Amino acid sequence: MSDFDFDLFVIGGGSGGVRAARVAAGEYGAKVGLAEDDRYGGTCVIRGCVPKKLMVFASGYAETVDEAKFFGWDIKHGSFDWHFFKDRMNSELDRLEGVYRKLLANTDVEMFDQRARVKGAHTIELANGETRTAKHILVATGGRPIRPDLANAHLGIVSDDIFHLERLPKSILIVGGGYIGCEFAGILNGFGVEVTMYNRAAQILRGFDEEARGLIADSMRTAGIDIHCGTSIVEMALESEREKVPMPSHSDAATGALASRPGELNEHADVSRAGAQGPIWVKSTNGAEKYFDMVLFATGRVPNTDNMGLEDVGVKLGRRNEIKVDEYSQTAVPSIYAIGDVTDRVNLTPVAIREGMAFVQTVFGGVPTPVDHLLVPSAVFTQPEFGTVGLTEEQAAEQEPIEVYSTSFRPMQTAFAERQTRVMMKLIVSKATRVVLGCHIVAPNAGELIQLVGIAVKAQLTKEQFDATCAVHPTMSEELVTMRNPTRTA
Template sequence: MADTDFDYDLFVIGGGSGGVRAARVAAGEYGAKVALAEDDRYGGTCVIRGCVPKKLMVFASTYSDVVEEARSYGWDHRQGPFDWQDFRGRLTQELDRLEGVYRKLLANSGVETFDLRARLKDAHTVELADGTTKTAKHILVATGGHPVRPDLPNAELGIVSDDIFHLDQLPKSILIIGGGYIACEFACILRGLGVEVTQYYRGAQILRGFDDEARGLVAESMRDSGIDLHTGTNIVEMALAEDRKDGPQPTASAASMGAGVKQAAGRSGPVWVKSTNGGEKVFDMVLFATGRDPSSKDMGLEEIGVTLGRRGEIKVDEYSQTGVPSVYAIGDVTDRVNLTPVAIREGMAFVETVFGGNPTPVDHDLIPSAIFTQPEMGTVGLSEEEARDREPVEIYCTSFKPMQSAFAGKSDRVLMKLVVSRETRVVLGCHIVAPNAGELIQMAGIAVKAKLTKEQFDATCAVHPTMSEELVTMRKPVRTA
């Protein structure tokens, strides 16, 4: 039953994974009267324009080498061209289905939904885009984040990650700007789908913040796959190629492609780019994967006393509570750990704290994660660089050609790495670069989260023949630090 002074016990702004989970658990398990407002599609970034469609594109892109590899195993298959139109149609159907699942979950839990933008009018009042207002004892902001373009003239000529899933056709060539996981994942995806991929990253090595040895192998593998990866390089100028009569001209394929990139005025076409190293080139398309900002703009937050950070992130305490006691925030809009499972856990902790009467802080320690490059990278805990700055460590590491690809005569390599405390023998970090590393790191994450020692890893019998058996068979450290 709702507090008689308010329309609802809880009003959630944002229909992504975290907001939906919090809303339906508060309503379904605790009997709270709950409403939720979402001005876009239900499912949020993960389901509609992030994890799910991206992973399906990862699957699609991995089939390009299957026919060639199968011949090494005695199969005689014929390879045809990738049909983007067919795949995109199936992808749209799947996302529609998943959005329907989210809506049904909310409805079945008794959550009232509003397909409208919402902003805060005061500490207990939400104003919807149609002008109506709703009051709630508690308000939860779960509006996520959005991709941003750099502050560069003609930046509107480039697309962002949200746009990838809606292309009418794939470009023949693309320039990807950025070196984070989104940039690297889409570089591998598009290369696997047959696109000529160039990638610029201003830093010295891609995947900043991850283990140096692991990200080095990913970069090497990307280059080996045909991605033209340039580190220490950024874009300084861009324009429609047809406006640059003195610069490189588009090839016939690029000119006919038309890029599908449109200015505000509606013109489209191949894009001319100049880089920091002085090079000039024309691409069918430019993708900016240069970061994401929290979606907190024009929500009335600061006006009611909620503190925002420099990039617009909502400042919260360990219980996801803002400086305004009735207002909470979870997920990417807080810019803590921007992962879907984390947003869901934050939502659950919020419900347990507010409606379960059990103050539950969010545990952001030792979260496993995966980067869906090719090969994938799975990681949990400290990198070698982070660990050695804290205490003396031993490094157990091996890199080798996996059986499946070695038999086919391919040069692919994988990496298995453990970072171990010399004093306590606890495994501080595990890093895997290999096919299906995301699946492997989920299991390894349990051991690292449990703070198992290297000797406990060693006491586990190996599963042979597998790549992952190396995690329990490395007996001597390759170095100490």
């Protein structure tokens, strides 16, 4: 008879926590409990990857209709019904949450639909005051978006709120040019919203490849997104609390470049007042003053470690309040482990799942399995998409002499439709070993492409092995195996 209520207790019902719980229970026969105070599926399924990708799909159809006429189709533009789409999206999220619950139930994981915190090295305290004991505790509480330290920041929304809007705004200011801000800029622009972006840095998508960042910024501006780099908010307030400045005039959909693009909102998608009762006045660092129907803060995320009792029991936290762990996801308290965004290592859903699997193999499988965070492919669902794996040109050049193979062109489909959209294929190659150190793709469906290229980069294939692969013609991706001469060296 065990001295504990559970062999494993997981705090957090996101993708990583659920995977660890059900594998420990289903494959290793562990007695497992799991507590989740919100919805099962976590950020990715409920308020991140999945609903965001559905929104990306939805926002692209107006452009598809525009292209169709060049291919002989007489398709008329309609209007976008946010309420219809939102109901369909929520139904899908409900279905997916049900799948997560069923997976746990089928492996006899005991679920606690309430908040839990760490009370001791082997003790968990539930929100209702009850306690449970476990031989091992796994913290998988993820992260959350934050607002900047700015007066009246509560008037703006964060990324979690986007999926719950009762109505779409006619104009929005997105503060922050990271991947979340850029993704929602493209989505809302596709829905017919007038989108302005303030980005504090000199270019969007800080930390990604410079050439790719530049092409994506150009594409966003061409689509009608008003990007202001080197700019942030100085003040913001409700219209009623400030002296009047000229109010923007909207067309039926949006103003400026968007007015000529038929992705307008229908009569059921009125201006939203979520986050503020009335237009929001914003003054920026460049001195401009303007009103927006909505302000979205895409200014970063932090780990969910507040009021978890972690430091009280000896778990060490880092500068951003992330849980400090070793290569096996073990904290300073031997019985307590942590995975996923709460550790602030590589904040991607597939990585959290792999960390959960490695934890189970280490603790319950008896096979110490370190987590591999090297050469993780990822995608940014801007429009066009951005897929990346390995080192950027800038990172690689600091490390060793390199060759850069890069090409940018108008792909067949969009060129035929008389659009100016360009794509980019780029390989970073070590001069010494000829190994491909990085690949960066800006193109439609770049996320699908980088998954496959990621295998080759992870396997440390050489440029010559890429070249020895026959091209698939006519495709955009054939450029990855036909670029014979370096664009530049560094």
